[in-house]
Amino acid sequence: MTSGINRIVIIGAGQAGSSVAAILRSSGYSRAISLIGDEPIPPYQRPPLSKAFLKDEIGVDGLRLRSDSFHSDQKIDFRPGVMAERIDRDARMVRLADGTSEPYDILVIATGSRPRLLPGMGDVPAGVHHLRSIEDAQGLRSAICPGAEIALVGGGYIGLEVAAAAVHLGATAFVLEREERLLPRVANAHVSDFLRHYHQQRGVAIITDAAVAGFEQADGRMAGINLQDGRRYSCSAVLIGVGGVPNDELARDAGLRCDGGIVVDRDGRTDDPRIFAIGDVSRRPLPFNDNRMHRLESVSNAIEQSRQVAASVLSLARPEDEVPWFWSDQFDVKLKSAGLAFDADRRILRGLPGGGNFSVLHLKDERLICIETVNNAADFMAGRRLIASMAAIDVDKAADSAFPLKNLVPMNNDRIARR
Numbered sequence: 336m337t338s339g340i341n342r343i344v345i346i347g348a349g350q351a352g353s354s355v356a357a358i359l360r361s362s363g364y365s366r367a368i369s370l371i372g373d374e375p376i377p378p379y380q381r382p383p384l385s386k387a388f389l390k391d392e393i394g395v396d397g398l399r400l401r402s403d404s405f406h407s408d409q410k411i412d413f414r415p416g417v418m419a420e421r422i423d424r425d426a427r428m429v430r431l432a433d434g435t436s437e438p439y440d441i442l443v444i445a446t447g448s449r450p451r452l453l454p455g456m457g458d459v460p461a462g463v464h465h466l467r468s469i470e471d472a473q474g475l476r477s478a479i480c481p482g483a484e485i486a487l488v489g490g491g492y493i494g495l496e497v498a499a500a501a502v503h504l505g506a507t508a509f510v511l512e513r514e515e516r517l518l519p520r521v522a523n524a525h526v527s528d529f530l531r532h533y534h535q536q537r538g539v540a541i542i543t544d545a546a547v548a549g550f551e552q553a554d555g556r557m558a559g560i561n562l563q564d565g566r567r568y569s570c571s572a573v574l575i576g577v578g579g580v581p582n583d584e585l586a587r588d589a590g591l592r593c594d595g596g597i598v599v600d601r602d603g604r605t606d607d608p609r610i611f612a613i614g615d616v617s618r619r620p621l622p623f624n625d626n627r628m629h630r631l632e633s634v635s636n637a638i639e640q641s642r643q644v645a646a647s648v649l650s651l652a653r654p655e656d657e658v659p660w661f662w663s664d665q666f667d668v669k670l671k672s673a674g675l676a677f678d679a680d681r682r683i684l685r686g687l688p689g690g691g692n693f694s695v696l697h698l699k700d701e702r703l704i705c706i707e708t709v710n711n712a713a714d715f716m717a718g719r720r721l722i723a724s725m726a727a728i729d730v731d732k733a734a735d736s737a738f739p740l741k742n743l744v745p746m747n748n749d750r751i752a753r754r
């Protein structure tokens with residue numbers, strides 16, 4: 336598709352936008368690339384915002400995705416602090432908030448996601464935080480000090496990571512989860528139970544079946560949080576971590592197909608052949624889950640889709656599909672998961688959660704489709720490989736935690752047939 340592609344415009348200078356710009360260049364595309372970002376600073380990593388950055392272990396410089404001179408060296412026209420306001424598909428033009436327009440032959444939308452607000456919250460009260468940007472993290476950090484009482488609304492990864500960081504910094508922390516267990520949508524009950532105990536042992540109170548009704552202020556400051564069942568907890572700051580929503584408004588306004596994210600194919604292409612969407616904003620097929628459509632929020636997904644788009648635009652060989660994966664650090668626990676457990680018909684626990692080192696395998700038709708690991712890098716690596724094989728495995732051996740998962744050989748090689 337390269338002939339006639341003289342201008343590639345990327346909206347969103349985050350993990351995905353920055354990656355696709357870099358990969359296009361390293362793959363040999365030498366014509367114009369514009370990278371439009373509404374944040375005033377160069378692209379940075381978000382995962383440390385709830386981990387090392389919040390704990391003061393790294394500063395802003397440690398978050399950077401690229402060196403200072405990267406964009407000029409690579410002749411990428413990086414435009415920080417400018418919001419893209421409209422996509423004019425007929426004119427093949429992106430209208431920017433500074434009054435200028437960027438013409439494109441190929442457009443990549445990489446606008447990410449934003450934190451979901453609590454329903455009916457309206458204006459965000461003083462002392463209530465969300466966490467997406469460096470600025471958010473700095474605001475949250477200033478609320479965490481010895482003696483502070485931090486309420487985490489939402490027992491997902493971000494809430495739990497921030498609870499661990501708050502305790503590390505000498506504050507007290509409690510998690511309010513609406514469902515009956517932690518990480519209800521993304522983790523198996525073994526992992527939820529393990530984390531509940533682990534956090535409780537380190538002083539984090541875990542309160543489940545807790546639906547927030549509202550906040551109490553005193554002298555213009557956060558004083559407490561009320562639950563719908565009448566319970567009340569005092570706190571000095573609140574972090575809402577109840578998931579994300581895609582920044583797909585530009586695409587919707589331009590008439591692109593959206594359904595909880597911009598709908599793309601396995602190359603990241605939207606229903607307009609000149610427009611791609613990648614990263615948190617996109618809803619994509621999952622090749623290891625029968626091409627089920629899903630919106631992923633992870634670094635590995637942003638990078639994989641960047642590779643797919645670069646290959647498609649430059650007519651290069653399509654990269655191998657990658658098994659999606661995710662990590663989380665809480666206190667000194669390393670959680671890693673690969674694949675997604677949709678439609679799993681069998682679950683296997685390897686190891687003992689009480690020992691702090693175990694894995695949960697999710698199978699479908701005797702094929703491994705997802706693995707969740709706690710402090711178990713070896714199972715994670717082996718599990719990813721087995722998921723990628725798309726072949727049946729010996730379930731009895733997989734269930735034997737004395738048998739190394741890395742020694743498990745896929746039983747047949749019908750990978751291609753299943754695609």
Ligand SMILES: Cc1cc2nc3c(=O)[nH]c(=O)nc-3n(C[C@H](O)[C@H](O)[C@H](O)COP(=O)(O)OP(=O)(O)OC[C@H]3O[C@@H](n4cnc5c(N)ncnc54)[C@H](O)[C@@H]3O)c2cc1C
Pocket residue numbers: 346347348349350351352371372373374380381382383384385417418419420445446447448466467468493582585613614615616631632633634635637660661662663664
């Ligand atoms: C606190 C936190 C912890 C996380 N931890 C992990 C983790 O441990 N592991 C993991 O895999 N993932 C983690 N993630 C998720 C991961 O950071 C995201 O999946 C990844 O950043 C997605 O990249 P993206 O480019 O799609 O979105 P982003 O990185 O959010 O980039 C999108 C960019 O587009 C900009 N933008 C939006 N609209 C416009 C517009 N109209 N014009 C111009 N610019 C625009 C946004 O401001 C933003 O800069 C975490 C995320 C957060 C917030």
